[in-house]
Amino acid sequence: MTPSTLAVLIAGLAMLAALVGYFSRLRAKNQGFGPNSIKALGTILFIPTILILAVATPFHSEALAALLGTLAGYLLSRGTDRDD
Known part of the structure; x- marks a missing residue:
């Protein structure tokens, strides 16, 4: 098993474990x-997906940085309109 295959497998299992934990916490x-x-x-699904793309595909670092920047902007957004 190659290191990239192992990394993809670990990222996928981490994503599934996080989803199960998240839904069990919501239910509890x-x-x-x-x-x-x-x-x-979205974060639980997006971060491992970016990791899988970084390892398994020949993406350029600029594209991955743009995806991470998009995630950071999404997470830091307030989601409501402010009256400034």
Whole structure:
């Protein structure tokens, strides 16, 4: 097994484990989906996907940096309009 295949397998398993943990936590707290839940779910799915793309495909570092910048902007956004 090559190191890149192992990294993809670990990232995929981490994504599945995080999803199971996240949904079990939502069920334990008896909560539904809200804006923060959607952000957390997107993060759980997006970060391992970027890691898989970085390892398994010949993406340029600029493209991966743009994807990470998009994720950072999404996570740091407020989601509501401010009256400034």
